[in-house]
Amino acid sequence: MMRFIFIAILCLSLELLQHRTNAHDDAYCLLRGEPVPKREDYTYFPGVGGYKLNRVKKTWFDARVACEEDGGHLAVINSPDEAHSIVVLFKQAEEIHGFLDVAFCGFHDLFREGEFLTIHGQSLERAGFDIWHESQPNDIDNSQNCGGVHYGGTFNDLRCDDLYEFICELPDVDENDAFNLRSSKWKITAFITATKTIMARFIFIASLCLSLELLQHRTNAHDDAPCLLRGEPVTERDDYTYFSGVGGYKFHHVNKTWFDARLVCEEEGGHLVIVNSADEAQAIISVFKRAKKIHGFRDVAFCGFHDLFREGEYLTIHRQSLEQAGYAIWNKREPNNFDNDQNCGGIHFRGTLHDLKCHSPLEFVCELPDAADYSL
Numbered sequence: 001m002m003r004f005i006f007i008a009i010l011c012l013s014l015e016l017l018q019h020r021t022n023a024h025d026d027a028y029c030l031l032r033g034e035p036v037p038k039r040e041d042y043t044y045f046p047g048v049g050g051y052k053l054n055r056v057k058k059t060w061f062d063a064r065v066a067c068e069e070d071g072g073h074l075a076v077i078n079s080p081d082e083a084h085s086i087v088v089l090f091k092q093a094e095e096i097h098g099f100l101d102v103a104f105c106g107f108h109d110l111f112r113e114g115e116f117l118t119i120h121g122q123s124l125e126r127a128g129f130d131i132w133h134e135s136q137p138n139d140i141d142n143s144q145n146c147g148g149v150h151y152g153g154t155f156n157d158l159r160c161d162d163l164y165e166f167i168c169e170l171p172d173v174d175e176n177d178a179f180n181l182r183s184s185k186w187k188i189t190a191f192i193t194a195t196k197t198i199m200a201r202f203i204f205i206a207s208l209c210l211s212l213e214l215l216q217h218r219t220n221a222h223d224d225a226p227c228l229l230r231g232e233p234v235t236e237r238d239d240y241t242y243f244s245g246v247g248g249y250k251f252h253h254v255n256k257t258w259f260d261a262r263l264v265c266e267e268e269g270g271h272l273v274i275v276n277s278a279d280e281a282q283a284i285i286s287v288f289k290r291a292k293k294i295h296g297f298r299d300v301a302f303c304g305f306h307d308l309f310r311e312g313e314y315l316t317i318h319r320q321s322l323e324q325a326g327y328a329i330w331n332k333r334e335p336n337n338f339d340n341d342q343n344c345g346g347i348h349f350r351g352t353l354h355d356l357k358c359h360s361p362l363e364f365v366c367e368l369p370d371a372a373d374y375s376l
């Protein structure tokens with residue numbers, strides 16, 4: 001009986017540890033700053049998140065950066081509950097600073113007119129809330145491409161370059177416990193050491209917990225999917241070439257704008273290729289070689305990064321900087337923003353990066369997760 005309880009506790013601890021690590025991994029969407037446990041200047045709504053209505057006006061682009069510097073992001077509304085929290089936030093701010101009608105939040109249609117995406121790349125429907133203010137979005141003057149939220153919790157489209165107050169979001173405090181991981185690293189090291197000793201004595205426990213962790217890992221691989229807009233992640237596709245431990249790739253022999261290419265990849269359950277390592281660049285080189293055999297020499301193809309948010313600030317479609325993504329090797333004399341009009345990412349047959357015109361149709365490479373991640 002004691003042994004059973006011990007196993008249960010050990011496995012639970014491992015799962016909790018796993019959970020913490022993953023919460024930390026979720027932070028990959030953030031660009032700047034370290035995620036913080038709790039900030040005094042944020043108002044927390046249990047089970048929802050922490051919010052700050054910044055009463056200093058900024059462009060949407062600068063607001064985005066300011067929130068990231070706090071360790072968070074422009075507020076993304078994922079549920080009616082969260083919209084209600086925003087309403088409360090506006091009311092609280094009104095008591096202190098006076099009435100405010102609308103503030104920037106974390107969505108835009110900068111990629112394609114009328115296709116509103118959160119800054120994490122989800123459609124508003126997928127994000128969980130898409131209730132617009134009366135007669136919105138109206139894209140006044142064809143120039144409203146950034147997201148706003150009204151004091152009543154409904155959405156509006158606003159001009160990105162106009163100055164507005166803005167709402168930043170930090171994860172709920174409970175989740176934030178995960179971010180204390182760093183400071184309590186010694187505890188975990190001690191824990192792991194103890195675990196190792198115990199595992200040597202009870203091999204069967206190790207196997208049991210390993211299975212649990214693998215199961216957990218499998219679930220998490222699927223959890224990564226929220227960054228995708230369309231299609232379900234698929235186990236394995238015959239039309240993709242898989243590189244073990246790296247991913248599956250498909251060279252699309254059809255010319256599309258970067259925006260359309262992005263959607264085609266998502267419809268296949270994946271995304272425009274993002275190079276995360278030198279190994280992955282090698283895989284892309286092989287993909288090009290294969291394409292050459294079938295279609296003739298190909299010089300360059302679209303891949304999954306852009307600087308549409310801010311000139312010269314290259315981000316993957318999952319919002320990481322290239323450095324954070326793990327690969328930032330440019331081709332010679334690139335990026336050059338040729339004609340002041342190259343804001344979309346390309347990859348050269350040699351595995352180096354390019355900036356390209358988003359609207360000039362080009363072939364492209366899509367990526368699916370490594371099949372092994374899904375084959376459990």
Ligand SMILES: *[C@@H]1O[C@H](CO)[C@@H](O)[C@H](O)[C@H]1NC(C)=O
Nearest residue numbers: 252253254255256361362363
């Ligand atoms: C796509 O455009 C490039 C450059 O204009 C061209 O070389 C290539 O043959 C085109 N590919 C297809 C599939 O039409």
